[in-house]
Amino acid sequence: xxxxxxxxxEFLTSNYILFIQNIGGGGIALILLVVLLLFGGRKIPxxxxxxxxxxxxxxxxxxxDDDSKSDKTSDDKKSK
Numbered sequence: 001x002x003x004x005x006x007x008x009x010e011f012l013t014s015n016y017i018l019f020i021q022n023i024g025g026g027g028i029a030l031i032l033l034v035v036l037l038l039f040g041g042r043k044i045p046x047x048x049x050x051x052x053x054x055x056x057x058x059x060x061x062x063x064x065d066d067d068s069k070s071d072k073t074s075d076d077k078k079s080k
Contacts, residue, residue, distance in 0.1 A: 039047060 036044065
């Protein structure tokens, strides 16, 4: 990563973090209203269901990855 890319990344993340810290109840309501207008009431449950399934698959994949690492480590210890 070059210095320019790093500086840009640092600038973007710091501004987004500041924005998230200053959001209030009105801001959240506005975001929810925009999402409702963009996707409609019928589409939102489908989007949330897909998001939940994606999160579950990611969690399962990371757990499976951790299990395979721990199994490999225990196999290495047994062979010594």
